[in-house]
Structures are given as C-alpha cells and as structure tokens.
Amino acid sequence: MTRAARPVLVVAEQLDAAADMVVDALNQRGVPVMRFDVAEFPQQVTLTGSHQPQDPGWTGLIDDGRRTARLEEVRAVYWRRPARPRIAGTVPEPYATWAQNQADAAILNLLAALTRVPWINNPHHDRIAAHKPQQLIAATRVGLTVPRSIITNNPAAARAFAKEVDGPLICKPILGGRLDTGGERRLMVATHRVDPADFDDSITTTAHYFQENIPKKYEVRLIAVGGRFFGGKLMTTSEASGTDWRTDYDHIEYDTVDVPGHVATAVRRFLASYGIVFGAFDFAVTPAGQWVFFENNPCGTWGWVENRTGLPIAAAHADYLMGTSA
Template identity: 55%
Template sequence: MTQRLDSGAVLVVTQELDPAADLVVDQLVRRQVPVMRFDMGDFPQGMTLTAEHTTGPWSGLLADDLRSVRLEGVRAVYYRRPRLPSITDAITEPHHSWAAEQALAGLLGTLYALPGALWVHRPEVDRIASHKPVQLPVAAACGLATPRSLITNVAADARAFAAAVDGPVICKPLMGGPLHYDDGRRQGVPTHLIDPATLDDSVALTAHLFQEWIPKAYEVRLTVVGREMFAAEIHAGSEAAKVDWRSDYDALSYKPCTVPGPVRDGVLAWLDHFGLNYGAFDFAVTPEGEWVMFECNPSGEWHFIETRTGLPIAAALAELLAGGTP
C-alpha cells in the first residue's frame, strides 16, 4: 500500500544514487516534512500521473510503488539532474522517441504548473544561468572582480589576446564537456595553461574560452542557499590542482572561511539577476586578498564540501525547501 502525501510535500527529483539528495531527504524527515523522492527515468513505466484541469490549477496524483502525492499540495521541488523518462522497448521508432517526448512534456510540464511551489531550480532557469559567457558580464555589473576573457575560434585573435595579457593564459571549457574515465575516476575537460606559440588553425574547429591567469593564494567554493553562505577555502597540494582543483581531488584540503561584505553583496545581486535561490560559486583569492569570480554552477555539487568541512548545507537546503516560498 502506498503512503499518501496530501499536503505540504517536497518533491526530490533526482537519480537513484545521489548522496547529496540523501542528506537533504534526511533533513526534511527530521523536520517532519513529507517527501516524495523519485527519478523521472522511472516514468511512465514505474510511476503514474493523473492531473486534471477545470478552471483552476492542475490537481491530481503522482504515484510510484511507495508513495503518492497530491499535486496541488506540493510546496517545493528539488531538481537534481534526473534521468529522462524511459519508454518501453516494445514501442519502436519513430513512435518510441515521440512517446518519450510526450512523457517528458506531460510530467515536467505538470510539475512546472504546480501552483506556488518553490523550485531549486527549474531546468530552464538553471540552463540560462549556467552559460559562462552570460555569467561574467553580470558578475562584473554586480561589482565582482572577474578575469579578462576571450571567446574565439580565430587563432590570430587568441594569440593577440595572449600578447595583450602579457602573462600566463589559460584555456577552459565553456561547458562541462564530455566525460571520460581515467584510473577509474570520472573526469571532465580540465582548465590548462597554454603556450601561445602552440595556437594554430585547430582553434577554428570550435569556440574556445581563454582567460588571463589569476595568481592564487587559494580558491574558494562558495555555496549559497537562499541568502545563507557557506564558504570553504580549497588549498591545492599538487601542480595539477593549482591549475584546476577538480583534476586532483586527493591533493586538496579544505577550510571554512568568511565571505567579505562586498563579495556577499555582489553574489546575492548575481543570484537575484537570474532568479536563483542556490548557486555554487568558484573564486580565486589572490595573494593580496582579492576575490575573483570564475563561474557559478546553478546546480553545482555541495556534498563534498559538507563532508570535508561540516558546513550545514543540507540543513539549509531542507529549511529552504520546507519554507516553500517561491
């Protein structure tokens, strides 16, 4: 028999194996907030949806084998990279793709229409804010220091940029990039220092992001939940980690730190610009103490920061979701 959640529920929409979501669900349960956790990949084969519209918002039930929730009673949605709906292989193409599109439109569209529900975050809001070319000018307008940057597919312009910087230059991906496995670990495309003399016509093959190298005393991962800030210094213990700390997690050490007032103000203004209530910001702190923003991941991971520092990020997320105020 399924557990019926009639009002005040939080939907946690994520994949089955997600330790960060586990922590948030635990914190919500401690607060006696009803929770339904599911993966969109289980719909429609392992979940049912019945939503009805007459003159007001959609009403009805979303259910799996364990729980059902009244749609009109949902207070918040925590959306963390779930799988797409999965259609039975008994349906062949072109109908298989069409059915998958129907399932996504039906489920996600209904969730979008939940009246008054808080989201962390709606996918389209996350998608707009995640683009680095959009992020940097907004950060500068909000009073945050940013690195001098160039996006180009013209080798001569890249070489001219490097000459104008007159110092070390890095190249980094504009998006997360394809993932590969190296020594059993999943890796993205790392940031790397470049030799301008090696820039050739291969630059024309795609867009590249070049930036001036920012000298670092250390880096900071600043996780913002609502208006609360959880900042952790990241100290690199290897040459690879000094260029991109994601390339050598074993060489890192962490320490909670305080956010300077002007940085706090700029970060909150940045989030407000995009309509976000969560963000994982990456900063370099120079030897002179200046905070320079590199980027913000609107759905960035925080579990590793909480695990290594004890910063109560899961509890803050639970409080935000329990509040349920968009």
C-alpha cells in the same frame, strides 16, 4: 492537510549524495518527502495533471508505486539533475525519441507550473543560469571581479588575446559534461594551462574558451542557498589541483572562510537576476585578497563541502524547502 504534512518533492538521480543529505535533513524534521527520478517516468512513475478554467493551478497525482503526492499539496520542490525519461525498449524509432521528448516536456513543464511553492531551482531558470558566457556579464553587472576572457575559433584572435594578457592562460570548456570514450568511465574535460606558442589552425575546429590565469592564494567553493552563504576553502598543493582542483583531490586541504559582505551582496543580486536561490560558485582569492569570480553551477555539487568542513548546507536546504529559512 496541515502545512507540516504537505510533501516536498525531491527530483534527482537515485545515486546523488546531495539529494540523500537533503532527504535525511527533511526526514529528521518530520517532513514527508516523495523522491523520484525522471528516468522512472513513464515506465514506473504515473503522472496525472488536470487544469480547469478559473483554477489557480494544476491538480493531480504523482505515483511511483510506493508513494504518492498530490500536485496541489506539494510544499516545495528540490530539482537536482534528474535523468531524462526512459521509454520502453519495445517502442521503435523514431517514435521512441518522440515519446521521450513528450514525457520530458510533460513532467518538466507540469512541475514547473507549480509556481506558488519554493523551488531549488526551477529548471527553466536553472538552464538559463548555467550559460557560462552570460554569467560573466551578470557577474560584472552586480560588481564581481571576473577574468579577461575570449571565446573564439580564430587563431589570430587567440594570439592577439594572449598578447594583450601577456601572462599565463588557461582553456576551459564552455559547456560542462564529460566525454563518452566508450569505456566504463567518461572522461572529464578539465581546465588546463595553454601556451600561446602552441596556437595553430587546430583552434578552427571548434570554439575555445580562453581566460587569463588568475594567481591564487586559495580557492573558494561558495554555496548559496535560500539567502545563506557557505564558504568552503580549498588550499591546493600541486600544480594540477591549482589549475583545476577536480583533477587532484589528494592535494587539497579544506577549511572554511567567511564570505565578505560585498561578495555576498553581489552573489545575492546575481542569483536574483536569474530567479534562482541556489548556486555553487567558484572563486579564486588572489594573494592580495581579491575575490575573482569564475563561474556558477546552479546545480553544482556541495555534499563534499559539508562532509569536509561541517558547514550545515543540507540543513539550509531543508530550512528553505520548509519555508523557515532566514
């Protein structure tokens, strides 16, 4: 099989705009794609993998009933937030949970064993790279500026931190995700400003992540993929969007911004330290022009950045997955 005919695996939820954009970019270049969601396994997707002594890798077949791909012919893998496997409702507990864990481990680890092909991003590396407290250490090591931060369930420690900062504070989730309140939509826990005068024993109920509030001239969603960098500039025009732009999209103006060389170098080293090639980085640029790192989502959203700015992010994904990136 020629290299051009080898398929790219796109593993993502069915309703994922970024995955759609990458598939479209690959289709325009004539690259075969097999897209599926892990939620379709094992009920709709069949996976068979074989390994023999002395073989350099796994061989086998993925079949979703419409398309097939041989593991040994996979050209690259785009792994983008797929759902977990769904087990047939006829399987009772505790066997259903056991079966789900088995299916999850099988497809995750079998595909992750395809180490000789490009990944965006290998899920084992991706999970480690998503840990926010460790990100601050990695960012500091590569020379990025970060906010003063504390994670605590101790009210006295929180008050001491507030006294040290002697300025506005914000509180943010340590772990991403949304609250399932039982309604049709899940509630996003947003970054919000806090008043140290309100610190009380409720802090003891769980870990809280406090940071100094960084003054912002504007914010940047920096998309790094395959060694290329795309700066989406966000100029917020309300207090809510200025604290967490996800809470007030109506008061954001979009543009592009060049990524300074020292920031690009540091981001490249940051990604390399985790063994990943993609990241959606959030920065604030202060009135003095200093770039301050907040966090990186190794599977973050970027379709809206391309749609708002025209930056060729999907094309950069396609270039990397085809092995043609700069």
